[in-house]
Amino acid sequence: MKARYRQALVALGAAALLAVPLVVSDRYVLKVLTFVGVNSIIVVGLALLFGFAGQVSLGHAAFFGIGAYASAYLAGTLRMPWPASLAGAVAVAALAGWAVAMPSLRLKGHYLAMATLGFNEIMSVVFIEAKAVTGGIDGMGNVPFPSLGALELRTPATLYLLVWGVALLVIAAAANVVRRKPGRAMRALHATEPGAAASGVNVAAVKVQTFALSAALAGLAGALYAHTVGFISPSTFGLDLSILLMASVVLGGRESLAGPLAAMAVFTLLPYAGALVPGVSRVAAETIQDWVPDLVGLTVVVVLIVKSRRGGLTRPSGTTTDAGDVR
C-alpha cells in the first residue's frame, strides 16, 4: 500500500514537472528550471557513484564539461546531426570515466578525492589550452539547437521539456538500477569491499562500471546543456561545480536519489531567488547570490558534524582515523 502511494506521488511529481511550461511562460524562469533538470542528471550519476557505491568523485564537473565540449564540437564544428553528437558526447564522457577509474581502482577515500580533483583541474587547463577544439578561454558560441530531421527545438518551453524528459527517464532508470542486482552490488562495495568480494561481487568491475556510468550521465547532461544554452566556456566546468555537486550528494544522504536531487535543486535555484520569487528586492537577491557558497560550506560542515554524532555518513571506522591505522 505504502509503496503504491509513493509511486503515485512520484508519478504526480513527474507530471507536474512536465506541465510547468503550460503555466510558466517567463523565458528566464524556464531557463533556470532547465538548469535544474541538467544538474539533476549529473546528481543522479553522482548519487549512484558516491551515495550507493561509496566512491568519491570531485571531478564530475570535468565529465560534464567533456560532454558539453564533445557535443558542441561534433554538432557545431563537424556539423554532425544532433542525435549523433549527443551519443558521441555520452560515449566520450563514459570513456573518460573509464580511463579515470581504471588506474584509480587501488585508491580509496581521500586519495580518490584528491585524484579526481586533480583530474578536474587538468581538464580545466585542457579546456582553456586546446583552443582548436574548445575555443580557449573565450569558450564556444553558436552551438546549434537540438534538432531531429526538420524538427528544431528552440523555444525555452520545448528545451525545458527535452531536458526534463531526459532527466525523468534517467531518474526512473536509476531508481530501477538501485533496486536490483547492480544496486545491491554497489551497496555491498560501500559496506565492505573484502566482504563484497567474498560474496561474489566483482569489485573492480563494479567500480569501473559505476564510474563510467556516472561519467556518462554527467556527459549527457553536458551535451544537453551545451545545446540548450548555445554557449559554453571553461569557467562553468571548474572545481566549484564539482564541489557543489558532491555537497548535494553528501547532504542528500546515503542510498537516496530524492535527497541529493532536492539538495541540488535548492543550491541551483538559490542564486536566482530574485527572478523566481516575486517580491524579493534586488539587494536581497544579490546578497543571497553572494552568500550561496558560504551557505553550502556551512551546511556541509554542520550536517556532517551532526551526522557523525548520530553515527555516521560513512561507515564508522572505529576511532578517529589514526595515522597509525593506515600504516
Added chain:
Amino acid sequence: MSGADALQFVASGLQNGAIYALMALGFTLVFASTGIINFAQGEFFMLGGMLVAAGVAAGVPLGACVIGAVAMTAAIGCLVERLALRPARSAGGLALVIITIGCSMLIKSGARHLFGPDERAVPPFTAGQPLRVAGALIDPQALWVIGLAVAAAAALTAVYRFTKVGLAMRACSISHDAARIVGIDTARVVMLAFGLAGALGALAGAAVAPVTQTAYDVGARMGLKGFAAALLGGLGDPVGAIVGGFALGLLESGAVAFVSGTYKDAVALVVLLAVLVLRPQGIVGRHLGEKL
C-alpha cells in the same frame, strides 16, 4: 640551451619548489597527526597573500603585515580544527575530509566578502634590481622565498626532532592511543598541527604574492600542487615533503624548458595522478598497508 638559460630555469624551479615545500609540509603535519588530507591547506596559502595585500593597502608596514598574516592564518588553522573537525571526531576519515572541503569553501568565500573579487598586488619585501648571476637574472624576492622556506623548514625540523612538542607530534603520528596512554594531550597536538599548517601555508602565500599577485581563488590549484609535492616525498614525512617540494618545482621548470609552457600548470597535476596511481606511498615513502 645555454648555461645562463639553464640557471634561469633552475632558479625559478627552486623558487616554486620552496613554495611547494612549505605547502607540502603543511599537508604532512596534518596528515601525520590525524591521517586525513586537509583540503583547506590551499586556502591558508591564499589567506597569507590576501592578508598581506590588505594590510599593505591599509598602510601597515610590510614586515608587520607578513608576521600578522602568518599569525592570523595559524589561528584560523586552529579554529578549523577546533570548531569543525574536533566535534566530528567519531566520523570516518572521508567525512572529516569533506568537512575540510566545507571549511575551504567558507574561507574562500569569506575572503571574497572581505577583500573583493579582484587580483591584489603586494610590493616586494626589499626593493632592488634583479641580480645578475652568470648571465641569469635572479629576482631578490626569489631569494626571500627560498630563504624563508629554508628557515621555516629548518625550524620545523628542529622542533620535530629536538623538542618535547615535536616528540609529542611524532608520538601522535605513530598512534593516538599509545600517545594518550603516556599522557600526551592528543587533541592539543592535532590543533597545533593545524595551526602550524596554517602558518606554513600563509608564509608561502605571503612570500610569493609579490611575484605572482594574489586573489581570493588562488588556493585550490596551489593546494593541489602542494599535495602533489607532499605525495612525491611520501606523505607524513617532513624531510620527504621538503624534498618533494623542490623536486616538483624543478620538474615543472624542466617541463617548461624542454617541452612547452602551455601546459605548465598541468605538470604538477599529472605528477600527482601518476604518483597516486603508481606509488601512493610516495617515491621515498614507506609502504602504507591497508587494514580490513
